[in-house]
Amino acid sequence: MDAVVKRLIKEIKKDGDEKAFAELVDLYKDKVFQIAYRMTGNHYEAQDMAQESFLRAYANIDRYDENRKFSTWLFRITTNLCIDRLRKRKPDYSLDEEIKGTDGLTGYAQIAATDQLPEDQVVTLEMQEWVQKAIVSLPPKYRSAIILRYIEDLNIQQISNILDLPENTVKTHIHRGREALRKRLKDA
Amino acid sequence: MACHKDYEYKLHQYLDGDMTETERDELYQHLDTCEECAIHYKELKKSVMFVQSASHIEAPFEFTEGVLKNLPAKKKTKWWKKWMRQHPVFTAASIFTVLMAASLFFSWMEQSDEVLTVAGSQNVEIDHETGTVIVPEGKTVEGDLYVRNGHVEVKGEVTGDLTVINGEQYLASAGRVAGEIEEVDQALEWIWYHTKRIANDVFSLEQEDE
Numbered sequence A: 001m002d003a004v005v006k007r008l009i010k011e012i013k014k015d016g017d018e019k020a021f022a023e024l025v026d027l028y029k030d031k032v033f034q035i036a037y038r039m040t041g042n043h044y045e046a047q048d049m050a051q052e053s054f055l056r057a058y059a060n061i062d063r064y065d066e067n068r069k070f071s072t073w074l075f076r077i078t079t080n081l082c083i084d085r086l087r088k089r090k091p092d093y094s095l096d097e098e099i100k101g102t103d104g105l106t107g108y109a110q111i112a113a114t115d116q117l118p119e120d121q122v123v124t125l126e127m128q129e130w131v132q133k134a135i136v137s138l139p140p141k142y143r144s145a146i147i148l149r150y151i152e153d154l155n156i157q158q159i160s161n162i163l164d165l166p167e168n169t170v171k172t173h174i175h176r177g178r179e180a181l182r183k184r185l186k187d188a
Numbered sequence B: 001m002a003c004h005k006d007y008e009y010k011l012h013q014y015l016d017g018d019m020t021e022t023e024r025d026e027l028y029q030h031l032d033t034c035e036e037c038a039i040h041y042k043e044l045k046k047s048v049m050f051v052q053s054a055s056h057i058e059a060p061f062e063f064t065e066g067v068l069k070n071l072p073a074k075k076k077t078k079w080w081k082k083w084m085r086q087h088p089v090f091t092a093a094s095i096f097t098v099l100m101a102a103s104l105f106f107s108w109m110e111q112s113d114e115v116l117t118v119a120g121s122q123n124v125e126i127d128h129e130t131g132t133v134i135v136p137e138g139k140t141v142e143g144d145l146y147v148r149n150g151h152v153e154v155k156g157e158v159t160g161d162l163t164v165i166n167g168e169q170y171l172a173s174a175g176r177v178a179g180e181i182e183e184v185d186q187a188l189e190w191i192w193y194h195t196k197r198i199a200n201d202v203f204s205l206e207q208e209d210e
């Protein structure tokens, strides 16, 4: 995949090739959307942030250093955009509002409308909601570290590159994130 | 809650795989004897598993199309057009060199034999004795008029450009040329005229695209 990505980026850098760019978006859209969704906690903002990530990547492609991993650079754009968005939220923005927008959650909502869900799937759906609530309840800096570590399955070094933080700081954020999740789970 | 902050830290170190074998063995021994720490560890492990169980979400339908629709328009310009816009003179020169060198030279040679050529509308009269192309009074040439090896006399109207190569144009007081009038009478100018025309074509093509 790295060779494909390199070729696509070369074409985009050369003449802004839109076809190559579309291929690149297809390769990364799910991961970028996933990060944005787990960061913002709702479908609408996630779509907005994910789209903006790709537009910025396209506009700034000349600044991307090809010796580094493209996903690192792209995910950094996404997490920065999301953290910015969270910061700009009104101080009275409540968790409930974040949860209200969770209609797009894994597409279960659409299934629920048409079919009768078996018991175990209802449980799964509830658990999914619980997980999402727990993630968005974390402070943004712990949230991003936890998402990259456990949902995107990246290692500490990769996360440190994406978030532009020392590895020890990343570890601390993950520790605190895990502790916060533990307490929430205990109280539930 | 872990019995001690140190142990809480060690549990996280363990979860991150940041432990030597000795440290790990020591922690295992502690967990066997300390219920608080054992529970704390289980809870952490469970939290991690919960987050990991978050189902993987896919980007919405037609996401890529949405991104493409929002790309800035200027980036749509093909690189070679962009490059030409930045280097118009050099572009004109190199296009001339690459594409036109041979054909221009030969067309110049061909044209030197004094054959009067008219390109444009049919609404003209040609006086072969004086070698003059006349746009008669009350007649209109729709579009460009292009005359080689002859003079032009405009009594009527030309809606486009008038170009005269190796000749002179005469615009009667009643005559009218809406576009540009250009007289070209040397090989070099002829070449320059053509290069400029190519460049103009290229640039108008580009503008249409945008």
Ligand SMILES: [Zn+2]
Binding pocket: B002, B003, B004, B007, B030, B034, B035, B036, B037, B038
């Ligand atoms: Zn203990």
